[in-house]
Amino acid sequence: MQDVHPPYIKLENLTKRYANGNVVLDQINLDFQKGEFVSLIGPSGCGKSTLLKLISSLTPITSGSISIDGMQPVNAREIMSFIFQDATLLPWRTVEANVGLGLEIEGIPKFTRLEKVNSLLALVGLEQVGKKFPRELSGGMKMRVSIARALATTPEILLLDEPFAALDEMTRDRLNEELLRLREKSGWTGIFVTHSVAEAVFLSTRIIVLSANPGQVAQDIPVNFPFPRTEELRLSTEYEQMVTHVSRSLRAVQKL
Amino acid sequence: MNKTLYNILSGLGVFFTVILVWYLIIGIGGLPRYMLPAPLDIAKSAIEKSDNLLFALRITATTAILGFIFSLIFGVLVAIIFAEFPLVRRMLYPYTVILQSVPIVAIAPLIIMWVGAGPVSVTLVTFIVCVTPIIANTTQGLISVDKNLQDLFLMNNASRAQILWKLRVPNAIPSLMVGARISAGLSSIGAIVGELFTGSNRVGEGGLGYSITYANSQLQTDYLFALVACSTGLGLVLVFIIMFFEWLLLHNWHESARPVDAD
Numbered sequence: 001m002q003d004v005h006p007p008y009i010k011l012e013n014l015t016k017r018y019a020n021g022n023v024v025l026d027q028i029n030l031d032f033q034k035g036e037f038v039s040l041i042g043p044s045g046c047g048k049s050t051l052l053k054l055i056s057s058l059t060p061i062t063s064g065s066i067s068i069d070g071m072q073p074v075n076a077r078e079i080m081s082f083i084f085q086d087a088t089l090l091p092w093r094t095v096e097a098n099v100g101l102g103l104e105i106e107g108i109p110k111f112t113r114l115e116k117v118n119s120l121l122a123l124v125g126l127e128q129v130g131k132k133f134p135r136e137l138s139g140g141m142k143m144r145v146s147i148a149r150a151l152a153t154t155p156e157i158l159l160l161d162e163p164f165a166a167l168d169e170m171t172r173d174r175l176n177e178e179l180l181r182l183r184e185k186s187g188w189t190g191i192f193v194t195h196s197v198a199e200a201v202f203l204s205t206r207i208i209v210l211s212a213n214p215g216q217v218a219q220d221i222p223v224n225f226p227f228p229r230t231e232e233l234r235l236s237t238e239y240e241q242m243v244t245h246v247s248r249s250l251r252a253v254q255k256l
Numbered sequence: 257m258n259k260t261l262y263n264i265l266s267g268l269g270v271f272f273t274v275i276l277v278w279y280l281i282i283g284i285g286g287l288p289r290y291m292l293p294a295p296l297d298i299a300k301s302a303i304e305k306s307d308n309l310l311f312a313l314r315i316t317a318t319t320a321i322l323g324f325i326f327s328l329i330f331g332v333l334v335a336i337i338f339a340e341f342p343l344v345r346r347m348l349y350p351y352t353v354i355l356q357s358v359p360i361v362a363i364a365p366l367i368i369m370w371v372g373a374g375p376v377s378v379t380l381v382t383f384i385v386c387v388t389p390i391i392a393n394t395t396q397g398l399i400s401v402d403k404n405l406q407d408l409f410l411m412n413n414a415s416r417a418q419i420l421w422k423l424r425v426p427n428a429i430p431s432l433m434v435g436a437r438i439s440a441g442l443s444s445i446g447a448i449v450g451e452l453f454t455g456s457n458r459v460g461e462g463g464l465g466y467s468i469t470y471a472n473s474q475l476q477t478d479y480l481f482a483l484v485a486c487s488t489g490l491g492l493v494l495v496f497i498i499m500f501f502e503w504l505l506l507h508n509w510h511e512s513a514r515p516v517d518a519d
Binding site: 053056058077078080081082084085086088090091092093101102104105106133134135153 | 418422
């Protein structure tokens with residue numbers, strides 16, 4: 001059925017070379033369908049974060065092309081949100097004002113903004129801390145604020161650059177479940193960069209393993225567990241087998 | 257709490273020891289009063305001449321504050337231009353550093369010669385002393401913005417003006433306040449140095465700087481000491497005012513303004 005639709009995001013012969021001549025990504029060809037949740041995994045230096053920066057047009061393409069719903073990346077920013085590795089909140093703004101930042105930049109009036117912000121804070125379970133400043137929050141709470149901020153502009157595509165890397169495992173697992181719940185509600189397409197195989201398997205509909213030096217697509221693994229996925233999935237044999245499978249692919253790539 | 261009490265007591269201890277040593281020097285050394293007046297004489301002369309003292313203080317405080325405010329406005333504007341136009345920054349920034357290294361004592365007479373003696377030239381000297389710390393610190397704060405935060409604004413299609421006002425300027429406030437604190441301390445020094453050279457329209461009446469030279473020439477050393485104490489007090493008060501604003505602006509969110517448990 002996926003073949004009927006033209007790809008939602010299309011990367012063609014995408015190459016990124018730094019000024020010092022290092023080729024980070026070499027001739028990447030990838031298609032993403034609408035509604036997919038794709039994890040990018042690979043050894044450090046494979047350019048998985050760079051790939052996100054190229055899709056969001058935060059770094060220029062050396063050669064090749066990216067098309068997002070028929071648009072150039074820079075024009076597609078309106079339908080994309082980026083979630084960074086750190087929560088990257090503005091320390092001088094309250095939680096509320098941080099979540100409302102994107103709407104504020106769009107010029108949406110304060111009243112409408114506040115309504116939206118409050119519903120999002122409720123969605124990520126932070127309705128109590130709207131008036132607090134980021135420094136008063138724990139790491140996990142900050143990341144929730146960051147997620148709420150990204151969702152405030154109702155994106156169709158969410159780009160996540162190792163958002164949970166700095167969190168402890170318990171918080172990470174809970175946020176993983178929450179992320180899936182949020183995705184079910186609003187149905188965005190996700191591209192997720194991670195170091196954690198378990199996390200990638202739990203979240204994704206598809207895992208792309210990248211090799212390093214230069215970054216190339218090594219494996220493209222579908223993950224077909226049904227949604228909604230809950231904690232129980234983590235305990236199942238199929239899940240274990242999938243984690244093992246992906247880990248092996250990753251190790252094979254790292255040997256090269 | 258005990259720690260606070262201890263800090264206050266040790267501070268007072270140093271103060272009284274200095275006073276004691278002072279009297280010992282006068283007593284043992286047998287110094288004449290015009291060389292080193294006793295603390296009590298200084299206080300007495302300050303009270304006797306409190307009208308003159310307050311008059312001088314008011315003049316100096318006014319020029320110091322005016323010079324400081326001008327330097328704050330001008331310095332922030334220059335910093336914004338430096339931050340928005342890297343080419344201008346690369347061309348002109350080195351000169352602001354050079355300006356900071358020019359000894360103000362050496363150029364104050366020149367400025368007075370060019371502008372004419374009076375409050376305008378004193379304010380100008382104060383301005384020159386105050387402006388470089390504000391330019392340097394504010395520029396630094398405006399340009400050292402976290403890369404991810406910049407990307408965040410780009411992803412939201414923020415305009416250049418939005419990036420300036422919603423990201424760069426708030427990001428620069430802590431370092432702006434550091435610059436302002438340095439400049440506030442310098443502003444009274446700048447005003448006094450300016451006054452040392454401008455003299456006064458009427459003999460014996462002028463700012464603290466003028467009064468210091470006048471008291472010195474009259475060998476009123478006790479009054480001279482009172483003037484110096486008053487100048488120091490002025491500088492401290494200005495710094496404290498800025499520290500209050502710093503607290504007001506930053507205590508909600510910035511690490512520097514959080515109460516520090518001294519240990």
